[in-house]
Amino acid sequence: MKLFKLGAIMFAAPLMWSMLAGGVQAQSEMELKELQKKATSYYDILYPNDTLKDWLVNNVGLEKGAGPWQNLYKPVPLQMYWFPIRHYTKPDGVYYDQLLEKYKPTDCIKCHEEVTPGFVNDWRDSTHANPKKNSRFAEKTQQIEKLIGRELKEVTCSDCHGKDHKELRMPTPDICGECHPQQTTEFMGEAERGRPNHIESLAANVIPPWYPEMFKRGYPAAQFGCDLCHAADRCNICHSRHKFAAAEGRRPEACMSCHMGFDHPDAETYGESKMGYIYHMEGEHWDWEKPLAEVVPGKDYRTPTCQFCHFDQGNGTFAHNPVKKGVWRMGTVPPTGVDYKSSIKDYPFGINLPPLNYKLDVYSPDNKKRSEQWIAVCSKCHSPRFARLYRENLDNFMFEMWRLQDVAQATVDEVVSLDALGVPIKERDIFPLGDILADALGPGLLGDAVYKAFKTTGGKVPVIGPILGLYGLFYTGKNNPSEIELDYARMWFGDKLHAYKGVAHGQQDIAWWYGAAKVYQEVNRLQSEAVNLKKLKKLDELLESKKRKGIAGILGSVIGIVVVLMFGVAVWKKKRDSKPQH
Amino acid sequence: MIFFVLSALFLIISAMWIREEFNPEWVKHQKEYYEKQAIKVEHELSSASSVKEKELLEKRLQSLKRPIYEVKQILLKGDYSWAKRQNGDKVDRCMTCHIDEGKLKDFHNTRDFPFDIYGCTVCHGGNGRALGEEKAHEGIYYHKRQMQLRMVNADVVFGFWSELATLTPEESDPNQRIEMGDFRKYSITGDKAIYVGSKKCMKCHTGLTSPHVERWQRIKFKTFERVKEAPDYIAGDDKYRKTCLKCHTTGYDEVTGTYSEEGVTCEACHGPGEIFSYFMDIGHAPEGQKIAKVGTFGTPYNICGPCHHTRGHEMRLKFFQEKGGSDEWFFPQHTAPYKAGLTDSNKAEHGVLPKIY
Numbered sequence: 001m002k003l004f005k006l007g008a009i010m011f012a013a014p015l016m017w018s019m020l021a022g023g024v025q026a027q028s029e030m031e032l033k034e035l036q037k038k039a040t041s042y043y044d045i046l047y048p049n050d051t052l053k054d055w056l057v058n059n060v061g062l063e064k065g066a067g068p069w070q071n072l073y074k075p076v077p078l079q080m081y082w083f084p085i086r087h088y089t090k091p092d093g094v095y096y097d098q099l100l101e102k103y104k105p106t107d108c109i110k111c112h113e114e115v116t117p118g119f120v121n122d123w124r125d126s127t128h129a130n131p132k133k134n135s136r137f138a139e140k141t142q143q144i145e146k147l148i149g150r151e152l153k154e155v156t157c158s159d160c161h162g163k164d165h166k167e168l169r170m171p172t173p174d175i176c177g178e179c180h181p182q183q184t185t186e187f188m189g190e191a192e193r194g195r196p197n198h199i200e201s202l203a204a205n206v207i208p209p210w211y212p213e214m215f216k217r218g219y220p221a222a223q224f225g226c227d228l229c230h231a232a233d234r235c236n237i238c239h240s241r242h243k244f245a246a247a248e249g250r251r252p253e254a255c256m257s258c259h260m261g262f263d264h265p266d267a268e269t270y271g272e273s274k275m276g277y278i279y280h281m282e283g284e285h286w287d288w289e290k291p292l293a294e295v296v297p298g299k300d301y302r303t304p305t306c307q308f309c310h311f312d313q314g315n316g317t318f319a320h321n322p323v324k325k326g327v328w329r330m331g332t333v334p335p336t337g338v339d340y341k342s343s344i345k346d347y348p349f350g351i352n353l354p355p356l357n358y359k360l361d362v363y364s365p366d367n368k369k370r371s372e373q374w375i376a377v378c379s380k381c382h383s384p385r386f387a388r389l390y391r392e393n394l395d396n397f398m399f400e401m402w403r404l405q406d407v408a409q410a411t412v413d414e415v416v417s418l419d420a421l422g423v424p425i426k427e428r429d430i431f432p433l434g435d436i437l438a439d440a441l442g443p444g445l446l447g448d449a450v451y452k453a454f455k456t457t458g459g460k461v462p463v464i465g466p467i468l469g470l471y472g473l474f475y476t477g478k479n480n481p482s483e484i485e486l487d488y489a490r491m492w493f494g495d496k497l498h499a500y501k502g503v504a505h506g507q508q509d510i511a512w513w514y515g516a517a518k519v520y521q522e523v524n525r526l527q528s529e530a531v532n533l534k535k536l537k538k539l540d541e542l543l544e545s546k547k548r549k550g551i552a553g554i555l556g557s558v559i560g561i562v563v564v565l566m567f568g569v570a571v572w573k574k575k576r577d578s579k580p581q582h
Numbered sequence: 583m584i585f586f587v588l589s590a591l592f593l594i595i596s597a598m599w600i601r602e603e604f605n606p607e608w609v610k611h612q613k614e615y616y617e618k619q620a621i622k623v624e625h626e627l628s629s630a631s632s633v634k635e636k637e638l639l640e641k642r643l644q645s646l647k648r649p650i651y652e653v654k655q656i657l658l659k660g661d662y663s664w665a666k667r668q669n670g671d672k673v674d675r676c677m678t679c680h681i682d683e684g685k686l687k688d689f690h691n692t693r694d695f696p697f698d699i700y701g702c703t704v705c706h707g708g709n710g711r712a713l714g715e716e717k718a719h720e721g722i723y724y725h726k727r728q729m730q731l732r733m734v735n736a737d738v739v740f741g742f743w744s745e746l747a748t749l750t751p752e753e754s755d756p757n758q759r760i761e762m763g764d765f766r767k768y769s770i771t772g773d774k775a776i777y778v779g780s781k782k783c784m785k786c787h788t789g790l791t792s793p794h795v796e797r798w799q800r801i802k803f804k805t806f807e808r809v810k811e812a813p814d815y816i817a818g819d820d821k822y823r824k825t826c827l828k829c830h831t832t833g834y835d836e837v838t839g840t841y842s843e844e845g846v847t848c849e850a851c852h853g854p855g856e857i858f859s860y861f862m863d864i865g866h867a868p869e870g871q872k873i874a875k876v877g878t879f880g881t882p883y884n885i886c887g888p889c890h891h892t893r894g895h896e897m898r899l900k901f902f903q904e905k906g907g908s909d910e911w912f913f914p915q916h917t918a919p920y921k922a923g924l925t926d927s928n929k930a931e932h933g934v935l936p937k938i939y
Contacts, residue, residue: 314779314781315779315780315781315843316781336725336726337725337726337728339724362726362727363726363727363729363730363771363773364726364773365769365773365774365775368769368773368776368856369776369777372778372779372782372856372859375863376778376779376781376782384785384862384863385863385864387863388860388863395727399727
């Protein structure tokens with residue numbers, strides 16, 4: 001009897017287990033359906049109202065720009081490829097129509113193998129061409145098949161690009177989301193915290209006023225440099241087309257093409273840190289097909305990659321959302337916790353435009369939680385105490401950098417308040433779009449003080465310091481910005497961020513020699529510049545008064561002579577008048 | 583001669599002294615504030631439309647134009663002790679100078695600790711009674727960062743918590759004594775302490791206190807997995823879901839509707855682990871131990887009670903009565919053998935999951 005019971009249990013257990021597993025499967029299927037719904041309405045969720053759609057989503061071809069200044073500039077034609085949802089236009093022409101008549105839409109590959117062999121060969125290497133190439137992918141493909149309700153022998157051109165040339169489209173995340181809902185919804189999660197993130201990179205490009213201003217002045221093509229990185233609202237920025245390999249997206253190089261250089265030297269700092277060098281030495285032997293959640297640090301990866309730290313969402317989960325854990329927001333938003341002496345004290349100056357409308361509270365509960373997550377990430381390889389101390393050191397380092405920026409800002413503040421920028425502010429060029437900024441945005445968004453400043457001066461407002469002060473790096477007007485303003489912008493946006501990334505990614509040389517040391521130097525240089533500018537201003541005033549004295553002397557003597565002459569004439573006249581009486 | 587000079591000097595000095603006494607530092611701050619307010623109200627008045635509004639604003643302007651300069655203070659609960667070289671009533675006079683309430687509110691999230699009850703010095707330190715800047719700001723913690731740096735040992739945290747406990751108004755029920763432990767969910771900045779997540783606890787405690795942890799891992803506690811499958815949770819609106827989330831997640835915040843972890847994990851009973859894990863991480867384990875002992879010992883019913891009470895699932899009963907469905911969701915432990923006994927064919931017949939949409 002006992003044996004029978006045992007047998008029954010032994011029999012029932014696997015049955016139950018399999019049913020439970022089935023339950024989990026069913027559950028995740030339902031969840032996936034929900035996610036798919038969310039992912040395919042990507043643009044409706046991210047841009048919920050008509051204004052935002054009108055700014056960034058509705059396709060206007062190349063006739064209009066994007067964002068609030070869309071009527072002030074026209075995109076360069078290349079932008080149709082960077083921002084397809086906004087600007088893509090289908091090719092046209094007589095020859096093209098004839099071609100379409102001759103070939104059927106199903107003949108994509110036949111023709112494109114000749115025209116663009118790269119596309120086709122890439123695709124042939126991809127999992128899309130062979131969705132069940134190994135057991136892992138076969139399982140995933142089955143899940144997708146269930147989700148979309150048809151069998152997938154291969155994912156062909158028409159699945160993403162539309163059924164034929166007449167409705168040809170450039171794939172956007174909502175199209176990827178039909179089959180890859182989880183990844184897309186994870187990516188959508190980036191927008192929750194506002195800029196900086198990948199999704200709003202177009203907004204970050206076209207909402208600042210310098211883009212249209214430079215178009216007005218006849219330099220539209222120069223802005224193209226921003227677009228190559230800022231077209232990040234897509235899946236193929238990391239999983240490059242037409243291979244779309246997950247393995248490629250897991251490698252640091254996927255990030256490095258954009259995350260490098262002046263204001264975010266991530267590639268340099270990570271790549272040249274000890275972690276980066278271990279990756280360079282050993283990375284090619286690692287198994288990049290392994291999902292991040294299954295990676296065992298020290299065994300699979302001997303050193304972290306960008307994704308291994310930044311995609312970590314805590315509790316052993318990973319997601320396509322590198323911004324969720326970010327605390328310092330790329331080092332551009334002034335933190336509370338520094339006793340500012342300069343005008344940063346009043347930041348954001350009443351401006352009510354996100355993301356310019358807040359100061360960063362590094363010790364708020366949310367941010368503390370993020371810091372704890374970071375410590376947990378570092379503790380996968382380091383001791384928790386080391387990790388915590390490193391994290392605290394980064395915070396303290398950033399506070400120091402902000403204190404230095406405060407000194408710099410105070411220096412420039414003083415020069416600005418004396419109007420000693422070389423050329424008087426009234427005679428300089430405007431702030432980008434300064435002439436229409438106040439009317440376009442109104443006091444509600446700009447705040448009373450800023451609105452008034454722009455309104456009364458006609459846009460000739462000196463703007464220095466956090467975020468908007470970097471306009472000088474994107475704009476050139478007559479005598480605006482001046483050298484001291486430029487130096488300051490370069491210091492906080494370039495040098496300070498080099499220092500930040502250097503510390504954060506563990507690259508000591510960039511942290512010091514290309515970062516903090518340069519910040520120190522730049523603060524000193526700003527102070528000397530300020531002394532000179534103030535001297536020049538004094539000199540100007542003295543010369544002005546001397547000139548005034550000279551003019552006054554000439555005027556005085558002229559008046560004196562005239563008076564003497566008139567007096568003489570009067571006396572002479574009186575004498576002549578009195579003569580005939582005698 | 584010398585006498586005259588000296589007496590003149592004396593007179594001048596006493597005049598200066600009297601002037602200073604009648605014109606203290608804080609009057610300047612108040613003057614500045616009232617002037618600013620007057621300008622603001624004038625601005626509003628010029629754009630006001632209705633008669634009633636105008637009257638009100640005019641009245642305000644009148645009072646602002648002739649302000650009464652006075653020391654403002656909050657009378658706090660408790661006394662200063664002789665040991666602190668102070669005595670008498672506990673007062674915070676910070677708002678005598680920091681008079682702009684709007685500005686204060688912008689900087690503080692005073693949901694949990696309104697400053698008219700708790701004052702300022704409890705978090706910020708300094709000298710609440712003093713009226714000069716130098717004296718009042720002695721040993722002050724300006725920002726959260728400095729408050730955070732204050733946390734060198736457990737006693738500092740205990741001091742902070744017991745200060746909060748003394749300041750809190752008494753409940754009408756004399757049995758409910760407010761204790762230091764009631765505030766252990768607050769970090770030293772006065773914000774809600776954060777939940778670090780069970781993964782972090784598990785790092786050390788899988789080995790250290792294995793029977794306790796094993797039991798937790800083996801049974802129950804993963805209730806949220808069941809909740810997520812429940813038809814009423816799926817069909818319910820946010821308000822309905824809230825009632826589930828409250829007990830079946832860890833670190834649920836009723837105001838924001840967010841939680842730290844699914845299921846009942848370490849911090850659901852032991853409280854948020856921010857301060858404890860901080861001391862453990864930096865290697866001050868004895869301090870961490872002191873923190874851990876506050877609250878969980880001695881008052882276990884307070885911790886289990888909020889969730890484990892009778893009729894906690896009454897809203898579910900109502901839901902199923904209204905919309906129909908099987909009662910198997912009430913007793914999930916009874917359904918498992920029932921499910922296991924079903925074959926695929928009669929599974930389809932009976933329909934294991936009740937459908938409610």
